[in-house]
Amino acid sequence: MANEVVLLDALASMFGMRARVALAEKGIEYEYREEDLMNKGELLLKMNPVHKKIPVLIHNGKPVCESLIIVQYIDEVWKDKAPLLPSDPYQRAQARFWADYVDKKVYDAGRRIWTTKGGEELEAAKKDFIESLKVLEGVLGNEPYFGGKTFGFVDIAFVTFSTWFLAYETCGNFSIEVECPKLIEWVKRCMEKESVSKSLPDPHKICDFVATWRKKHGVGVGRLSAYMSTVTLDRFECVCFWGLLSF
Amino acid sequence: MSKEEVVLLGFWASPFCNRANIALAEKGVAFEGREEDLFGGKSDLLLKSNPIYQKVPVLLHNGKPVCESTNIVSYIDETWPSPPLLPPCPYGRATARFWADFIDKKVFDGGNSIWKSKGEQLEVAKKGFLEILKQLEGAMGEKDYFGGDSFGFVDIIAVPLTSWFYAYEKFGGCKLEDYCPKLYAWMKRCLERESVAKVLPDPEKVYEFVINLRKMHGIE
Numbered sequence: 373m374a375n376e377v378v379l380l381d382a383l384a385s386m387f388g389m390r391a392r393v394a395l396a397e398k399g400i401e402y403e404y405r406e407e408d409l410m411n412k413g414e415l416l417l418k419m420n421p422v423h424k425k426i427p428v429l430i431h432n433g434k435p436v437c438e439s440l441i442i443v444q445y446i447d448e449v450w451k452d453k454a455p456l457l458p459s460d461p462y463q464r465a466q467a468r469f470w471a472d473y474v475d476k477k478v479y480d481a482g483r484r485i486w487t488t489k490g491g492e493e494l495e496a497a498k499k500d501f502i503e504s505l506k507v508l509e510g511v512l513g514n515e516p517y518f519g520g521k522t523f524g525f526v527d528i529a530f531v532t533f534s535t536w537f538l539a540y541e542t543c544g545n546f547s548i549e550v551e552c553p554k555l556i557e558w559v560k561r562c563m564e565k566e567s568v569s570k571s572l573p574d575p576h577k578i579c580d581f582v583a584t585w586r587k588k589h590g591v592g593v594g595r596l597s598a599y600m601s602t603v604t605l606d607r608f609e610c611v612c613f614w615g616l617l618s619f
Numbered sequence: 620m621s622k623e624e625v626v627l628l629g630f631w632a633s634p635f636c637n638r639a640n641i642a643l644a645e646k647g648v649a650f651e652g653r654e655e656d657l658f659g660g661k662s663d664l665l666l667k668s669n670p671i672y673q674k675v676p677v678l679l680h681n682g683k684p685v686c687e688s689t690n691i692v693s694y695i696d697e698t699w700p701s702p703p704l705l706p707p708c709p710y711g712r713a714t715a716r717f718w719a720d721f722i723d724k725k726v727f728d729g730g731n732s733i734w735k736s737k738g739e740q741l742e743v744a745k746k747g748f749l750e751i752l753k754q755l756e757g758a759m760g761e762k763d764y765f766g767g768d769s770f771g772f773v774d775i776i777a778v779p780l781t782s783w784f785y786a787y788e789k790f791g792g793c794k795l796e797d798y799c800p801k802l803y804a805w806m807k808r809c810l811e812r813e814s815v816a817k818v819l820p821d822p823e824k825v826y827e828f829v830i831n832l833r834k835m836h837g838i839e
Contacts, residue, residue: 422721422754434710436710436713436717438716438720441713441717442713444713445710445712449709461694462683462685462694462698464693464694464697465690465691468690468693469685469686472690507671
C-alpha cells in the first residue's frame with residue numbers, strides 16, 4: 373500500500389521542526405516542502421483553511437494540522453517503532469501538560485524577547501522566559517530526557533526551541549547556559565541523536581532571520597549584526613522571515 | 620483491590636470544569652466534586668495540585684493531579700475506556716484534537732470579548748465571534764454531533780461553553796440562533812443527554828455571574 377507523506381513546513385519554524393524530528397525518529401520517508409509564507413501556496417491554504425499555517429502533515433492526501441497533534445498522529449500511525457508518548461495514561465497526561473506549557477509559556481516569552489525594542493518590556497520578557505526554562509529544568513530533574521530514560525514527546529516539543537536560543541540570548545544579552553546549565557546539557561544530549569541534529573537548522577541562520585526582521589522594523593540590530601551573513605538575502609529568506617511571526 | 624478515589628476541583632460556572640464533569644458522567648465514574656472559591660481564596664489543595672497555573676479544573680485520581688481541561692478529558696477517556704470518547708482511527712483522533720484545540724483557542728475568549736467591550740469594539744467582537752461559530756458549524760457539517768453519529772470528545776469540549784451564550788446575547792444585543800441554527804440544534808440535542816443537562820448551569824445564572832465579572836473588571 374502506498375504511504376505518501378508530505379510535510380508543508382518553513383525552515384526556521386520550531387513547530388515544523390517538531391514534525392521533522394518525529395518523522396525522523398520513526399524512520400519515515402517523506403517529501404519536505406518549504407512554504408513561501410508571504411505567498412502561501414494553494415496546497416497549504418486548501419489543507420489548512422482554518423489557520424493557514426505550517427506545519428501541515430499530508431498523509432495519503434489527508435491533512436493533519438497543529439504540531440503537537442501531528443506528533444501524536446505520527447506516534448499513533450507508526451506505533452511499532454520508537455514510541456514517543458508513554459503507555460500509562462497518567463504519564464501521557466503529564467507529557468501533554470508539559471508540551472502544552474512549552475507552547476503557552478516558552479514560545480510567547482521568547483517571541484517577546486526578539487521582537488521588543490528593549491527597556492522594561494525586554495526585561496519582563498527575559499524574566500518570564502528564564503522562569504519558564506527553570507520550571508522545565510526542574511521537571512527534567514536528573515533524568516536524561518523529559519521522557520525519562522528515552523527521548524519522547526516533551527523532548528520533541530521543547531528541543532526545537534534550542535535553535536532559537538542563540539537569537540534569544542543575543543537579543544536579550546543573557547546566557548541560557550548560565551541560567552539553566554542542565555537544560556543545555558539536555559540539548560547537547562538530544563543533538564547527539566541524528567533525528568534531532570538533522571532536523572534542526574543552524575542557530576546562526578535563525579540569528580540572521582531575527583537580525584533582518586529587527587532591522588526592517590527599526591528594532592535595532594545591535595549585537596545581532598555579528599551574525600548577519602554577508603550573503604544577499606534572497607526572496608526565500610526574506611519571505612520565510614516575515615512569515616516567522618505567524619507560522 | 621484499592622478503592623478508586625476521584626476528586627474534581629471545580630467551579631460551577633466554569634465551562635472548563637464542566638467538560639470534566641460531563642466526561643466523568645459519560646463514563647459512569649463516581650467522583651467527589653469540590654467547589655473552589657475562586658474569588659474568596661483558593662484551597663491549599665488546589666494550589667498544591669496545580670502550582671503552575673493555580674486554576675480549576677484539577678482532577679485528582681488516587682491523589683495524583685491532572686490539570687488543563689482538554690488534557691483531563693483525554694485522561695478520563697484513556698483511563699476509563701468505555702464508552703470511548705475519541706474515534707478509534709488515528710486520523711479521526713487527530714481531527715477531533717484539532718477541533719478541540721480550535722475551540723480552546725477561540726470560543727471562550729471570542730465570546731468574552733463581547734461583554735468586555737463597548738461601541739465599535741463590541742461590533743468587532745460580535746462579528747469575530749459569529750465567524751468562529753460559523754467555522755464550528757462547518758466542522759460539524761450534516762452530522763448530529765462533532766464526533767459523527769455519537770456524542771464524543773469534541774462535543775464535550777464544546778458544549779459547556781454554550782451555557783455562556785445567553786450572556787453574550789444579552790451584552791451583544793443579538794440572537795445567536797439566527798446566525799447559527801445548526802449549532803443551536805446541536806446544543807439542544809446535547810442537552811437531551813443526562814450527563815450534559817445535569818451538569819450545565821442555568822444560562823440566567825451565568826448571565827448574572829458575568830454582570831458581576833464586568834463590575835469586577837471595572838466595565839461600566
